[in-house]
Amino acid sequence: MSEFNLKNKSFFNYDGILINNGSQSKVSDGIVVEAALQININTESYTVVMRTPGNDFELIRGLLYAEDIYKETENLNFEIIDEEGNGFSIINVNIPKEKLGKGYLNKRTLLSVSSCGICGKQELNDIKLEGTALENNQLFSSNKIKEMSLKMSSLQNTFKQTGGSHAAAIFDKNYEILSLKEDIGRHNAVDKVVGDLILKNNLPNAYCMLVSGRVSYEIVSKAFFSKIGIIVAVSACSSLAIDYAKEFGICLIGFSRTDKMTIYANPSKIS
Numbered sequence: 001m002s003e004f005n006l007k008n009k010s011f012f013n014y015d016g017i018l019i020n021n022g023s024q025s026k027v028s029d030g031i032v033v034e035a036a037l038q039i040n041i042n043t044e045s046y047t048v049v050m051r052t053p054g055n056d057f058e059l060i061r062g063l064l065y066a067e068d069i070y071k072e073t074e075n076l077n078f079e080i081i082d083e084e085g086n087g088f089s090i091i092n093v094n095i096p097k098e099k100l101g102k103g104y105l106n107k108r109t110l111l112s113v114s115s116c117g118i119c120g121k122q123e124l125n126d127i128k129l130e131g132t133a134l135e136n137n138q139l140f141s142s143n144k145i146k147e148m149s150l151k152m153s154s155l156q157n158t159f160k161q162t163g164g165s166h167a168a169a170i171f172d173k174n175y176e177i178l179s180l181k182e183d184i185g186r187h188n189a190v191d192k193v194v195g196d197l198i199l200k201n202n203l204p205n206a207y208c209m210l211v212s213g214r215v216s217y218e219i220v221s222k223a224f225f226s227k228i229g230i231i232v233a234v235s236a237c238s239s240l241a242i243d244y245a246k247e248f249g250i251c252l253i254g255f256s257r258t259d260k261m262t263i264y265a266n267p268s269k270i271s
Contacts, residue, residue, distance in 0.1 A: 009035075009053040009087050010032065010033055010052050010053065010054050010158045011030045011033055011158055011164075011165075012030070012033060013029070013030060013031070014028070014029055014031045015027070016029055029162075030161035030162045031162055031164065032052055032162040032164035032165045033052050033053055033184070034050055034052065035050070035052070035053055035087030035088050035089075036048050036049070036087075036088045036089075037050075037051050037053075037056055037059070037060075037088075037091065038089070038090040039060055039063070039091060040081065040090065040091065041095060042092075042094055042097070043094075046104075049188065050185065051183055051188045052158070052165060052182065052184045052185075052188070053087040055181055055192045055196065056089060057078050057195070057199070058181065058192045058196040058199060059183075059188060059191050059192045059195060060091060060093060060191075060195065061076065061194075061195030061198050062190070062191030062192055062194035062196075063195070064076075064093070064095075065194060065195065065198055065225065065226070066190075066191060066194060066221065066222040066225050066226065067103040068103035069100060069101050069103040069104045070099060070100065070101060071101055071225075072099060073198060076093050076094070077093065078091055078092070078093050079091065079093075079094075131248065133247065133248050134227060134229045134248060134249035134250060135229075136229040136230070136249070136251075136269050138173055138207075139269060139271035140208065140230050140251060140271065142270050145232055145253070145261065146258070146259070147175070148169070148177070148208070148232070149210065149234070149256065151169070151177050152167060152180060152210050155177075156180070156182060156212070157182070158182045159182060159212070165183060165189075166182065166183060166184070166185065166188075166189045166211070166212050166213045167180060167181070167182045167210075167211070167212040168180070168181060168186075168190045168192070168209060168211050168212070169193065169209070170193050170194070170207075170208070170209050170228065171206075171209075171210070172205045172206070172207050173205075173207045175208075178202060178205060178206065179193045179197055179200075179202075180193065181193040181196060186211060186212075186214070186219065187218050189212075190209070190211065191222065194222060203227075206226060206227070207228070208228065208229075209228050209230065209232070210232045211232070211233050212234050212235075213234065214233060214238070214254075215231060215233040215236075215237045215241045215252065215254065216237075216240065217240040217241055219233075220240075220241045220244045220248075220250060220252070221244070223250060224248050224250060229250055229251060229269065230250070230251045230253075231245070231250060231253065232253045232261075233252075233253065233254045233255070233256065234255075234256060234257065235254065236254055237252055237254040237264050242264045242265055245264065245265035245266065246265040246266065249266060250265060251266040252265040253270075
C-alpha cells in the first residue's frame with residue numbers, strides 16, 4: 001500500500017489481482033479511506049465516527065447542528081488532540097454547557113460506522129423529528145437537475161479515483177453550487193457539506209441538496225434541521241424518509257438519472 005493523496009488522505013493505492021475471463025493480472029487501485037474520528041465535547045468522548053479523513057471540522061460542525069447538540073451559528077474552537085498517519089484522529093470541541101442542546105443528552109455510546117447515521121441512539125424517541133413543516137416560496141425547476149448533477153459529478157475527485165465515495169452538494173436558489181463534500185458514508189458527506197456552509201455563514205442560502213446515494217431517514221432529518229426543502233437523490237429513498245419528507249414539507253426526489261426521476265413527496269413544490 002502506498003499513499004495516493006497525502007494531503008487529504010482520502011484515498012490510498014492498494015495492489016490486487018484482477019481476474020478477467022479466467023486470466024489474472026496485477027492491478028493497483030485507488031481505495032477510499034475509512035478511518036476513525038473520535039469526537040470529544042468539552043474534553044469528554046462523545047462518539048467515534050468512521051469517516052474518510054478530510055474536512056473533519058466541517059463534519060463535526062455539521063453533526064453538532066444536525067443532531068441538535070449545538071444549533072448556534074457562532075464559531076467553535078476545534079483542537080486536534082491526536083492525528084495518526086492512518087487517518088485515525090481525536091478532535092475536541094468546547095461548547096458552553098448552557099448552550100448544549102437536547103441532542104447532547106442522547107449521547108452516542110456506540111461506534112458510528114460509515115453506513116449508519118443513527119448508530120448509538122438509545123431510544124426510539126431519539127429518532128423522532130419535531131418541528132414545523134418547511135415552507136418554500138420558490139418552485140423547484142426539475143429541468144435543472146441534469147445540469148446540477150453534472151456539476152456535482154465533475155467535482156467528485158475521490159469518486160473518480162476510487163469509485164467508492166458518496167457525495168453531497170448544496171445549491172442556492174439560482175442553482176449555483178455552494179459546496180460539495182465527499183465521504184465513504186452518505187450521512188458524513190451531508191454533515192460535511194452542511195458544516196462547511198455553517199463555518200462560511202452561508203447556510204441560510206441553502207435551497208436544494210443533491211446526494212449521490214440513497215436517501216434514508218437521517219438524510220431527511222439533517223436536511224430538515226438545516227432548512228433545506230429540496231432533496232434530490234441518484235438512488236432510492238426509504239419508506240421512513242418519504243414519510244418524514246411528506247410530514248415536514250420536504251420535496252423528495254429519487255432515481256434522478258438522465259431524463260428520469262421519481263417524486264416521492266410534496267410534488268407541488270416542483271414546476
